Amino acid sequence: MITLHEVSKTYDLGKGSAVAAVNGVNLEICQGEFVIIIGRSGSGKTTLLNLAAGLTRPTSGKVVFEGVNLWDLTDTQQSFLRNQKIGFVFQFPSLLPTLTVLENVSLPPTFGAQTPAGEVRARARELLEQVGLSDKLNVYPRQLSAGQQQRVVIARSLINHPKALLADEPTSNLDEKTELEIMDLFAELHASLGITLVMVTHTRQLVSYGTRSVEMAQGKIVNGNGVPIFETRSERI
Amino acid sequence: MIKVLSILIIILALVMAVVPVYTDCLSQGRALTLENGKTVPMKCHWTGIAEIGAALPVGLAGIFMLRTRRKETARTIGIMGMAGGALAILFPTVLIGVCSNPDMLCNMVMRPTLILAGTLAIAASLVIFFRAPSLEDAA
Amino acid sequence: MSLFQLAWKNISGNAFRSWVVAICALIVAAFALFITIVLRGAETSLQLASDRLGADIIVVPTGAEAKVEGALLMGIPAKFWMPSANLEKLAAIPGVENVSPQVYLETLTGASCCSVPSMFMIAYDPLTDFTIRPWLKQELGEGLDLGEVVGGSYISATEGKQNIRIYGYLVTLKGNLEPTGTGLDQSMFFTLDTARDIARISQTQAETVLSIPADQVSAALIKVEPGGDPHRVAIQILQKIPDVTPIESASLFQSSRKQLASLLQTILSMMGLTWALSVVLIGLVFSMAANERRRELGVIRALGATRAYISQSLLAEAGILALCGGAVGIALAVLAVFLFRRLIIVSFGIPFLLPSPGSLVLQISIGLFLACFSVCLAALFPAIKISRQDPAVAMRE
Numbered sequence: 001m002i003t004l005h006e007v008s009k010t011y012d013l014g015k016g017s018a019v020a021a022v023n024g025v026n027l028e029i030c031q032g033e034f035v036i037i038i039g040r041s042g043s044g045k046t047t048l049l050n051l052a053a054g055l056t057r058p059t060s061g062k063v064v065f066e067g068v069n070l071w072d073l074t075d076t077q078q079s080f081l082r083n084q085k086i087g088f089v090f091q092f093p094s095l096l097p098t099l100t101v102l103e104n105v106s107l108p109p110t111f112g113a114q115t116p117a118g119e120v121r122a123r124a125r126e127l128l129e130q131v132g133l134s135d136k137l138n139v140y141p142r143q144l145s146a147g148q149q150q151r152v153v154i155a156r157s158l159i160n161h162p163k164a165l166l167a168d169e170p171t172s173n174l175d176e177k178t179e180l181e182i183m184d185l186f187a188e189l190h191a192s193l194g195i196t197l198v199m200v201t202h203t204r205q206l207v208s209y210g211t212r213s214v215e216m217a218q219g220k221i222v223n224g225n226g227v228p229i230f231e232t233r234s235e236r237i
Numbered sequence: 238m239i240k241v242l243s244i245l246i247i248i249l250a251l252v253m254a255v256v257p258v259y260t261d262c263l264s265q266g267r268a269l270t271l272e273n274g275k276t277v278p279m280k281c282h283w284t285g286i287a288e289i290g291a292a293l294p295v296g297l298a299g300i301f302m303l304r305t306r307r308k309e310t311a312r313t314i315g316i317m318g319m320a321g322g323a324l325a326i327l328f329p330t331v332l333i334g335v336c337s338n339p340d341m342l343c344n345m346v347m348r349p350t351l352i353l354a355g356t357l358a359i360a361a362s363l364v365i366f367f368r369a370p371s372l373e374d375a376a
Numbered sequence: 377m378s379l380f381q382l383a384w385k386n387i388s389g390n391a392f393r394s395w396v397v398a399i400c401a402l403i404v405a406a407f408a409l410f411i412t413i414v415l416r417g418a419e420t421s422l423q424l425a426s427d428r429l430g431a432d433i434i435v436v437p438t439g440a441e442a443k444v445e446g447a448l449l450m451g452i453p454a455k456f457w458m459p460s461a462n463l464e465k466l467a468a469i470p471g472v473e474n475v476s477p478q479v480y481l482e483t484l485t486g487a488s489c490c491s492v493p494s495m496f497m498i499a500y501d502p503l504t505d506f507t508i509r510p511w512l513k514q515e516l517g518e519g520l521d522l523g524e525v526v527g528g529s530y531i532s533a534t535e536g537k538q539n540i541r542i543y544g545y546l547v548t549l550k551g552n553l554e555p556t557g558t559g560l561d562q563s564m565f566f567t568l569d570t571a572r573d574i575a576r577i578s579q580t581q582a583e584t585v586l587s588i589p590a591d592q593v594s595a596a597l598i599k600v601e602p603g604g605d606p607h608r609v610a611i612q613i614l615q616k617i618p619d620v621t622p623i624e625s626a627s628l629f630q631s632s633r634k635q636l637a638s639l640l641q642t643i644l645s646m647m648g649l650t651w652a653l654s655v656v657l658i659g660l661v662f663s664m665a666a667n668e669r670r671r672e673l674g675v676i677r678a679l680g681a682t683r684a685y686i687s688q689s690l691l692a693e694a695g696i697l698a699l700c701g702g703a704v705g706i707a708l709a710v711l712a713v714f715l716f717r718r719l720i721i722v723s724f725g726i727p728f729l730l731p732s733p734g735s736l737v738l739q740i741s742i743g744l745f746l747a748c749f750s751v752c753l754a755a756l757f758p759a760i761k762i763s764r765q766d767p768a769v770a771m772r773e
Binding site: 088 | 377390677
Binding site for chain 2: 391395530532562711712715716718719722
């Protein structure tokens with residue numbers, strides 16, 4: 001579904017120096033997988049995720065999503081693709097502070113296909129119920145806990161029935177209990193909706209939630225390159 | 238926004254009370270001399286006195302508005318501000334008036350200033366009246 | 377949620393920034409409209425006064441040119457004389473169709489008679505007049521009898537419903553001329569016979585005697601023959617009649633026009649500076665806003681918004697703030713001009729007339745457009761810059 005072929009991303013630091021955040025990575029993510037990308041801080045995992053989503057242009061290499069080279073598309077086409085096919089969960093609080101919970105979840109369809117507002121709101125309510133926040137429709141993000149905000153972000157990421165959900169350290173700002181709740185929610189969504197999930201984390205304990213893990217260090221993939229792990233969470237329990 | 242408008246209303250009340258003191262004909266040394274030789278102030282002076290009566294409720298409206306947190310109180314205060322603003326306009330125009338000579342300071346400066354201050358006070362009070370529900374939302 | 381709904385939410389959520397931008401738009405719109413109304417009002421007023429005179433040429437004694445302009449424009453009473461024998465000489469000049477004398481007088485300063493401090497009085501000859509009589513015929517259906525007057529728009533009766541006492545003489549105010557925004561609004565018009573009657577009565581009834589020299593007039597209004605050239609006639613007047621100056625109506629109020637032009641220059645410079653400063657300040661505010669919301673905008677891009685959407689949403693915010701601030705500024709400017717018009721005339725020393733509704737609507741549109749243009753121009757660069765940023769870079773800490 002998502003293929004990165006010899007992808008590199010170099011950042012120019014000025015005065016003739018540059019840093020290669022991602023260096024010649026090859027990665028293939030298949031439909032329905034739950035891939036955990038793990039690595040220390042600065043290993044390039046977030047950059048790899050951003051490259052896979054088309055959020056940053058690679059310095060070299062190709063990023064292909066469902067057979068389409070992302071960087072052959074115009075900005076409008078790429079934005080439409082992201083809107084319709086990819087959902088995002090970020091590490092930082094990414095809800096718009098001036099919109100209510102319901103308005104935040106209903107936001108993505110604004111940028112894409114013209115879905116009637118009534119339909120969008122109904123779907124948003126349904127998703128918020130699914131993540132356990134049906135009583136918080138008209139509150140503002142500042143009135144929610146960090147965990148609740150992440151649930152809203154997850155609901156937002158699913159509003160357009162995406163094919164893939166990309167999560168960049170979604171639990172790093174949460175306490176352990178809430179972290180497990182969010183991971184359970186991801187596992188439930190993966191099992192029930194069958195969407196492709198790619199999650200970046202530095203917490204090794206979360207690797208067991210995925211169908212496969214990929215480890216990164218210094219901009220390169222160091223193991224798990226196309227080799228699925230056999231130890232799933234249910235087997236561990 | 239309500240706080241900003243409340244401060245504006247207080248300033249307008251001060252303008253209503255103070256401007257006539259310096260812009261009526263008496264402040265320019267002009268008064269009416271009666272047949273018996275006595276001098277009395279012209280009507281612009283009395284308009285200025287009356288304006289203090291209009292400025293007071295407007296000023297109080299501004300002060301109370303700064304402190305209130307309740308929608309109904311805010312609406313009542315808004316109505317008070319509008320009434321005070323209306324009086325501020327009516328005194329120099331219909332109720333008492335100013336000198337008819339267009340070149341006199343009371344006609345050139347005092348009257349238009351009071352009409353402007355009254356109009357702005359009414360406008361600000363109206364906005365407060367309609368924005369009052371946001372007070373309870375914020376609470 | 378539409379682009380404008382989202383823009384409105386962002387505006388409501390950032391009160392301080394929104395107020396700053398709106399106030400800048402308010403100042404630009406208010407200043408622009410105020411200046412436009414005042415200057416256009418002055419020009420219109422000058423033109424009306426010139427048209428009101430109705431004459432192609434006004435002949436005055438040499439040296440009295442500035443005085444006649446001051447009298448007609450600002451209502452500053454003036455007295456000057458030339459021999460009435462000049463009237464025959466003027467009538468004999470080829471190209472002259474009609475010559476009508478006028479005598480200029482003034483009331484006592486501060487006289488209790490009047491609603492104006494000192495009134496400029498114009499006595500005309502009903503037999504030859506071609507400026508006031510047409511108006512009288514149209515408005516009153518008749519001429520003025522002895523003791524009857526018409527006043528400019530500021531003149532009102534001070535004794536009873538219709539009477540004014542001048543130099544101890546009671547005149548009847550038959551009507552008021554339309555406002556011109558000039559000194560003609562505080563002038564009074566009556567026949568030469570009434571003037572002489574007032575002078576006669578003043579000798580016994582008034583505090584100060586009104587004297588009208590015999591065989592003297594103040595000015596002669598000249599109507600040129602249809603198709604004739606006023607300039608040629610003016611040259612012949614200069615050549616044939618000593619000690620007089622012919623002022624063509626096109627050149628009338630020349631010093632005031634020059635003063636207006638100079639005022640316009642000064643004001644335009646001030647306005648240009650204010651506008652430039654406002655644009656810079658708004659640009660800074662939007663740059664700060666775009667930078668502060670960099671991460672938020674990166675998220676919106678990640679959710680599927682195009683670059684164009686990002687810049688359009690920032691410009692929509694700018695447009696809404698410009699419209700709101702501009703509308704308030706315009707309302708304040710219109711109110712201020714309307715209420716303080718007399719102060720404007722006295723402070724600037726220029727004539728002024730309020731614009732017609734149609735003209736006002738046009739000027740308001742220009743003011744609003746300028747406010748919107750300024751704010752959107754200021755917001756354009758930050759909007760484009762932030763929209764071009766990589767979403768991943770924008771979301772980075």
